Amino acid sequence: xxxxxxxxxxxxxxxxxxxxxxxxxxxxxxxxxxxxxxxxxxxxxxxxxxxxxxxxxxxxxxxxxxxxxxxxxxxxxxxxxxxxxxxxxxxxxxxxxxxxxxxxxxxxxxxxxxxxxxxxxxxxxxxxxxxxxxxxxxxxxxxxxxxxxxxxxxxxxxxxxxxxxxxxxxxxxxxxxxxxxxxxxxxxxxxxxxxxxxxxxxxxxxxxxxxxxxxxx
Numbered sequence: 157x158x159x160x161x162x163x164x165x166x167x168x169x170x171x172x173x174x175x176x177x178x179x180x181x182x183x184x185x186x187x188x189x190x191x192x193x194x195x196x197x198x199x200x201x202x203x204x205x206x207x208x209x210x211x212x213x214x215x216x217x218x219x220x221x222x223x224x225x226x227x228x229x230x231x232x233x234x235x236x237x238x239x240x241x242x243x244x245x246x247x248x249x250x251x252x253x254x255x256x257x258x259x260x261x262x263x264x265x266x267x268x269x270x271x272x273x274x275x276x277x278x279x280x281x282x283x284x285x286x287x288x289x290x291x292x293x294x295x296x297x298x299x300x301x302x303x304x305x306x307x308x309x310x311x312x313x314x315x316x317x318x319x320x321x322x323x324x325x326x327x328x329x330x331x332x333x334x335x336x337x338x339x340x341x342x343x344x345x346x347x348x349x350x351x352x353x354x355x356x357x358x359x360x361x362x363x364x365x366x367x368x369x370x371x372x373x
Contacts, residue, residue: 167208167223168223172221172231173234176207176209176235179204180234180235180238181238182200182203183200183237183239183242183243184238187240190241190242191241195350196245196304196307196351205273209246210273210274211250211273211274212228213225213250213253213254214250214257215256215257217264218256218267218274231246232244241350245303245304245350245352248278249307249308252277252278256312256331259366270309270333275309276331277311277312277356278302278312279302281314282297282298283316284316285318286316286330291365292365293362293368294361295330295363296358296361297358299314299337299357300353302353302354303353305334306339306352310332310334311337313330313337314328314329314330315328316328326370327370327371327372328368328370331368331369332361332367338358338359339355339357341354342355
């Protein structure tokens with residue numbers, strides 16, 4: 157996939173940690189500008205993407221490196237030495253990219269066919285109920301604190317399943333293209349300003365059943 161070119165041989169833990177360390181001086185230099193921008197800078201996004209740091213845990217068939225969570229977390233710790241906001245977005249988006257591989261093969265094939273580097277935002281647990289319709293769900297509401305939403309290509313937004321009447325509530329997490337959401341630029345805070353953790357708004361958006369999943373199940 158564009159933005160993460162296959163290389164000969166496996167990219168291992170040592171290589172990915174080396175790539176992260178090499179970016180710390182740039183992150184440190186750009187940290188204050190990142191905070192003023194209230195979103196990670198395009199230059200930083202591009203450098204992290206080119207190094208594969210958003211795709212550490214993601215499935216290889218989706219363009220990822222298929223490495224483990226320990227490596228992913230160690231990279232985030234290294235990047236945080238330079239810029240907390242950039243490390244926060246790398247950590248969350250990288251894990252969320254991994255979760256794309258939990259969806260159905262049909263959903264994954266749609267992601268691949270879109271031809272864009274996978275950069276996914278996630279919101280779990282909002283007080284929104286999904287509208288159950290033939291072939292999928294319809295979503296309306298607000299999903300706050302979507303870190304990195306300005307850069308996202310995909311969103312994973314959760315809603316309660318209204319069909320559950322007893323027992324543990326069932327939460328449905330829906331995978332949809334970012335352009336189906338409206339961004340409310342409401343991220344005004346004291347710390348981690350550069351994460352761009354703004355609100356996603358959906359107005360009666362249809363999500364087909366193959367892109368709807370209950371993570372707990």
